[in-house]
Amino acid sequence: MKFRYAMVCSSNQNRSMEAHSLLKKQGFDVSSYGTGAHVKLPGPSLREPNVYEFGTPYKHMFDDLRRKDPDLYKRNGILPMLKRNSSVKTAPQRWQDNAADGPFDVVFTFEEKVFDMVVEDLHNRDHVLMKTVLVINLEVKDNHEEAAIGARLALDLCQEIEATESWEDSVDDVVSGFEKQHRRKLLYSISFY
CATH class of the missing domain: 3.40.50.2300 (Response regulator)
Incomplete structure (x- = not known):
């Protein structure tokens, strides 16, 4: 390449x-x-997104959302997405x-x-x-x-x-x-x- x-x-x-x-x-x-300005992931409602600073490790986001509501974030695909992301690189830039x-x-x-x-x-x-x-x-x-x-x-x-x-x-x-x-x-x- x-x-x-x-x-x-x-x-x-x-x-x-x-x-x-x-x-x-x-x-x-x-x-x-x-x-x-921030990393925004869907939350329990449109008015309640999960907001993280760039540079926050994907593993931290994954653990945080799994702690908050594992069923919701698994169902909406956010936990699998974060797991994929953490296998590609440590944190968003x-x-x-x-x-x-x-x-x-x-x-x-x-x-x-x-x-x-x-x-x-x-x-x-x-x-x-x-x-x-x-x-x-x-x-x-x-x-x-x-x-x-x-x-x-x-x-x-x-x-x-x-x-x-x-x-x-x-x-x-x-x-x-x-x-x-x-x-x-x-x-x-x-x-x-």
């Missing part, structure tokens, strides 16, 4: 971590991030706080507002390396089933990108081919490090 990938979603660590887990199993150099992890060749986002945040963040950084980075938004609903589908689509797109000599020269063809094959519209932008 020749490229470095980042998977970025909002704050609940489902879509980006599902893609991170799948790509890591396939041997890709991949990292994952959230963009929110925030995109804006981890500039030193880059540069990445390709950054995937899974909702348009996150795409906008990542593009703006890259635009506002000092471009000392003048290295290009492709930012792609693959819109994915935030539920466990759609996250799994989105991860497979991200993997397919990564494999297409890897098969090119230079993504800079063939990104338009790769994107249009993907859109035709999967009937999904992608947003993409080229930024710099």
Whole structure:
């Protein structure tokens, strides 16, 4: 594998971590991030989410929710999600706080507002390396089933990108081919490090 990938979603660590887990199993150099102020996981009601700081170990979140209501968090898929996440990395990281992890060749986002945040963040950084980075938004609903589908689509797109000599020269063809094959519209932008 020749490229470095980042998977970025909002704050609940489902879509980006599902893609991170799948790509890591396939041997890709991949990292994952959230963009929110905190990690927010569903709670007993919409008004009562479980909120954690970025950097809180997934194991701590798992133990906390298992202590609060194991049946609820098992039934809604949060405990299995946290178990998967802890097998991929120790704790969630925030995109804006981890500039030193880059540069990445390709950054995937899974909702348009996150795409906008990542593009703006890259635009506002000092471009000392003048290295290009492709930012792609693959819109994915935030539920466990759609996250799994989105991860497979991200993997397919990564494999297409890897098969090119230079993504800079063939990104338009790769994107249009993907859109035709999967009937999904992608947003993409080229930024710099």
